[in-house]
Amino acid sequence: LQNRKPDRPTILHVAHVAHVSKSTAARALSGATNIRPETRARVLAAAKSVGYEANQLAKSLRSGRTGMFGLVIPDIANPFWAEVARGAQDRAAQNDASLLIFSSDWKAAREASHLRALRKARVDGAIVNPVEDSIDALGRFGTPVVLIGSSAERFPELPSVGSDIAQGVRLGLNHLLSLGHTDPAILAAPIGRLARARFMRVVHDFFVERGRDPAGLLVEDGEYTVDSGKAAMRRLLARTTRRPLCVFAANDLMALGAMLAVREAGLLCPQDVSILGFDGIPAGVFSHPSLSTIAKPARQIGDRAMGLLLERVRGHASPNHMVLPCEMVARASLSDLSGGRRGQLTATG
Amino acid sequence: LQNRKPDRPTILHVAHVAHVSKSTAARALSGATNIRPETRARVLAAAKSVGYEANQLAKSLRSGRTGMFGLVIPDIANPFWAEVARGAQDRAAQNDASLLIFSSDWKAAREASHLRALRKARVDGAIVNPVEDSIDALGRFGTPVVLIGSSAERFPELPSVGSDIAQGVRLGLNHLLSLGHTDPAILAAPIGRLARARFMRVVHDFFVERGRDPAGLLVEDGEYTVDSGKAAMRRLLARTTRRPLCVFAANDLMALGAMLAVREAGLLCPQDVSILGFDGIPAGVFSHPSLSTIAKPARQIGDRAMGLLLERVRGHASPNHMVLPCEMVARASLSDLSGGRRGQLTATG
DNA sequence: ATGAAAGCGCTAACAC
DNA sequence: GTGTTAGCGCTTTCAT
Numbered sequence: 001l002q003n004r005k006p007d008r009p010t011i012l013h014v015a016h017v018a019h020v021s022k023s024t025a026a027r028a029l030s031g032a033t034n035i036r037p038e039t040r041a042r043v044l045a046a047a048k049s050v051g052y053e054a055n056q057l058a059k060s061l062r063s064g065r066t067g068m069f070g071l072v073i074p075d076i077a078n079p080f081w082a083e084v085a086r087g088a089q090d091r092a093a094q095n096d097a098s099l100l101i102f103s104s105d106w107k108a109a110r111e112a113s114h115l116r117a118l119r120k121a122r123v124d125g126a127i128v129n130p131v132e133d134s135i136d137a138l139g140r141f142g143t144p145v146v147l148i149g150s151s152a153e154r155f156p157e158l159p160s161v162g163s164d165i166a167q168g169v170r171l172g173l174n175h176l177l178s179l180g181h182t183d184p185a186i187l188a189a190p191i192g193r194l195a196r197a198r199f200m201r202v203v204h205d206f207f208v209e210r211g212r213d214p215a216g217l218l219v220e221d222g223e224y225t226v227d228s229g230k231a232a233m234r235r236l237l238a239r240t241t242r243r244p245l246c247v248f249a250a251n252d253l254m255a256l257g258a259m260l261a262v263r264e265a266g267l268l269c270p271q272d273v274s275i276l277g278f279d280g281i282p283a284g285v286f287s288h289p290s291l292s293t294i295a296k297p298a299r300q301i302g303d304r305a306m307g308l309l310l311e312r313v314r315g316h317a318s319p320n321h322m323v324l325p326c327e328m329v330a331r332a333s334l335s336d337l338s339g340g341r342r343g344q345l346t347a348t349g
Numbered sequence: 350l351q352n353r354k355p356d357r358p359t360i361l362h363v364a365h366v367a368h369v370s371k372s373t374a375a376r377a378l379s380g381a382t383n384i385r386p387e388t389r390a391r392v393l394a395a396a397k398s399v400g401y402e403a404n405q406l407a408k409s410l411r412s413g414r415t416g417m418f419g420l421v422i423p424d425i426a427n428p429f430w431a432e433v434a435r436g437a438q439d440r441a442a443q444n445d446a447s448l449l450i451f452s453s454d455w456k457a458a459r460e461a462s463h464l465r466a467l468r469k470a471r472v473d474g475a476i477v478n479p480v481e482d483s484i485d486a487l488g489r490f491g492t493p494v495v496l497i498g499s500s501a502e503r504f505p506e507l508p509s510v511g512s513d514i515a516q517g518v519r520l521g522l523n524h525l526l527s528l529g530h531t532d533p534a535i536l537a538a539p540i541g542r543l544a545r546a547r548f549m550r551v552v553h554d555f556f557v558e559r560g561r562d563p564a565g566l567l568v569e570d571g572e573y574t575v576d577s578g579k580a581a582m583r584r585l586l587a588r589t590t591r592r593p594l595c596v597f598a599a600n601d602l603m604a605l606g607a608m609l610a611v612r613e614a615g616l617l618c619p620q621d622v623s624i625l626g627f628d629g630i631p632a633g634v635f636s637h638p639s640l641s642t643i644a645k646p647a648r649q650i651g652d653r654a655m656g657l658l659l660e661r662v663r664g665h666a667s668p669n670h671m672v673l674p675c676e677m678v679a680r681a682s683l684s685d686l687s688g689g690r691r692g693q694l695t696a697t698g
Numbered sequence: 699a700t701g702a703a704a705g706c707g708c709t710a711a712c713a714c
Numbered sequence: 715g716t717g718t719t720a721g722c723g724c725t726t727t728c729a730t
Contacts, residue, residue, distance in 0.1 A: 008491070010706095010707055010708085011707065011708065011709095012707080020716075020717085021716065021717045021718075022707090022708085022709095022717085022718095023709080023710080023716075023717065023718080023719095024715080024716055024717075026708070026709060026710090027709095027715090027716085030709080034715060034716090035715065035716080036715060036716090039715075039716085053468065053469065054469075054707085054708080055410075055471070055706090055707050055708070056469045056470055056471060057406060057409050057410045057415070057471050057706085057707075057708090058410055058706075058707035058708040058709090058722090059707080059708060059709080060406050060708095060722095061404075061406045061407055061410050061706090061707080061708075061722050061723070061724090062707085062708055062709055062710090062721085062722050063708090063709080063722090064722080066406070067470075068449075068470065075435070076425070076431055076434050076435050076438065076450075077428075077431045077432050077434075077435040077648075078431075079426075079428060079431070079631075082425055082426045082427075082428070082431040083426050085425050085426075085450070086424070086425050086426040086452060089425065089450065089451065089452060090452070093451065093462075093463070093466075096466070098449045098451075098466055098467075098470055099449065099450065100417075100447045100448065100449055101425075101434070101438065101448065101450045102438065102442065102447075103435060103438060103439070113442075114442070117442075117445070117447055118447075119402065120402065120403075120405045121405055121416075121417065121447055122404070122405060122406050142357070226634075256634075256635050259635070260635075282428075282632065283631065283632035283635050284635075285575075285605075285609075286605050286608070286609075286632050286633075286635055286636035286637070287635035287636065287637065288635070288636065288637020288638070289637070299426075359722095359723055359724085360723065360724065360725095361723080369700075369701090370700065370701045370702075371701085371702090371723090371724085371725095372700075372701065372702080372703090372725080372726080373699080373700055373701075375724070375725060375726085376699090376700085376725095376726095379725080383699060383700090384699065384700085385699060385700090388699075388700085403723085403724080404722090404723050404724070406722085406723075406724090407706090407722075407723035407724040407725090408723080408724060408725080409706095409724095410706050410707070410708090410722090410723080410724075411705085411706050411723085411724055411725055411726090412706090412724090412725080413706080
């Protein structure tokens with residue numbers, strides 16, 4: 001065992017100093033009741049004097065529980081996911097648990113590799129935003145898993161925490177309507193992503209409910225990134241001469257990219273093009289103009305997912321699916337076409 | 350052992366299936382040479398057939414190494430630190446290591462608590478951006494520690510990775526000078542932080558070198574946050590009527606806050622007030638105007654710190670201190686007062 | 699080339 | 715109330 005760490009004191013050292021057996025020391029340390037108070041005091045004193053810290057590895061090997069959890073998200077450097085991570089991490093820390101964080105970059109291969117690492121590390125459970133095609137690997141994960149994000153729907157039997165996309169989209173659409181924007185173009189999520197289908201379905205329904213033809217919808221596809229939002233906006237601008245134009249983007253990064261494209265085209269936001277985002281990332285405050293958006297409760301999602309996971313691990317029953325509401329954050333990227341008579345246009349259809 | 354996980358196959362199962370002893374199975378699995386090829390094949394086949402995965406906990410208990418590392422940063426939701434985390438995380442993943450990430454919120458108590466958690470988890474090493482007053486706790490951490498950020502200087506004996514603040518500040522000051530801004534006001538880091546002292550010392554020296562009196566420097570204190578940057582800018586605006594004004598902020602968040610305050614005061618950036626940031630966070634691209642800034646190599650810092658840590662753990666010698674250069678990112682928040690004759694004013698003083 | 703056995707540090711039966 | 719013992723799953727002598 002040449003590679004070992006400098007030896008830290010074990011329970012055996014403590015026992016020796018306290019003149020008791022290993023197990024008595026263990027009992028004292030674990031707070032068992034069947035022990036003479038003075039013995040316990042002696043052990044505790046001994047432990048303190050040698051600077052004893054229990055070896056979590058040994059405890060884990062015996063108990064099968066590590067007190068560690070995994071978090072697999074697309075990208076920790078993405079502000080939305082960083083917020084989620086922060087929420088999960090804080091909740092974990094409150095419960096003396098630690099969090100292993102991995103970024104999958106939306107790649108199934110990386111996700112699978114991270115999931116393997118988590119299994120290897122013997123985490124007590126994991127929170128995962130699954131890449132679509134690898135989702136079934138989660139069923140065999142072995143330890144409790146809580147899903148976050150829109151792909152959760154594919155695995156109804158697994159617990160999940162997410163934001164209420166449908167409610168959020170409706171919130172945005174209603175807001176747009178109240179400002180007089182009746183025909184928003186859509187900068188959509190990547191084709192194939194479940195979130196896209198859900199988003200579009202709500203938009204579709206919304207149109208139909210109001211007796212409008214969804215076929216007239218302008219849709220451009222993107223990739224959840226600034227660059228792709230910019231490119232999508234360029235294509236959109238080339239496709240339609242409608243001004244003022246209104247655009248509803250699938251996420252804030254795309255919306256911000258779109259804003260760049262608008263400026264690049266010599267147009268003004270919101271005068272020529274109104275832009276509504278989705279996510280609520282901090283950068284939206286600083287854009288020019290500041291970005292109106294539907295804010296997902298990112299930190300809360302992480303917090304609740306961790307909470308659910310902890311309950312699962314502890315064997316408590318818990319709700320299987322949690323859906324947290326989105327909020328409208330009205331800033332400056334939307335023009336008001338309603339002539340000031342803003343209000344509940346929803347009732348009139 | 351009532352709380353145990355559903356039993357996964359152990360090396361004993363494998364040995365049994367392969368009709369060999371535990372130790373032979375171990376040898377085959379570990380790739381030892383002193384084993385008959387056909388025996389090894391049999392073991393490997395058995396392992397695959399039962400779906401064997403080595404228990405990392407048991408390995409760790411024996412070897413004393415967990416393959417896990419800790420990262421303690423102020424706030425994972427802060428874009429700069431998220432980048433650092435991403436860099437460290439990627440490098441860790443490349444080396445089959447995992448990363449436990451903690452946010453200290455610049456609080457010594459939280460940092461200490463996280464450090465304790467890391468010790469408990471028996472990480473092989475840690476990367477820490479230390480809160481000033483708790484820094485000595487790191488000396489007794491027991492496992493290799495790599496420091497990141499400016500507080501590293503306080504612990505010259507510990508290896509560290511950081512950005513070259515002095516070079517970065519000079520880069521900014523020179524850039525400002527080349528644009529004709531000879532008297533930048535400073536939105537400084539929190540009092541007491543080492544980074545503040547270093548920043549100010551460079552500014553001071555820069556002034557002196559050019560025969561100017563540093564006493565004339567306008568300085569406002571902040572807290573590294575948008576709100577405090579905004580407040581500091583308000584105070585600055587109330588304090589001086591100099592226009593055009595030029596402000597050099599200790600970080601981008603403060604710079605962005607300052608920009609908000611400028612707009613709020615009915616002034617124009619960069620016409621009335623030029624603003625230079627420090628960090629290079631993504632949000633600077635979207636601000637109005639886009640933020641000129643000194644970019645720290647955030648991701649690289651995380652990457653190199655993890656690299657250094659891995660070398661240390663493996664017993665390799667490695668450089669003790671790494672200083673990565675900053676880059677000037679010229680965007681739109683600085684006005685050009687030089688009348689177009691931009692150039693090396695530095696030579697003329 | 700293979701097996702037996704010890705031991706990493708801990709907890710929990712089981713004795714007394 | 716306390717000591718003895720076994721065993722979590724693995725690696726690594728030490729024999730053979």
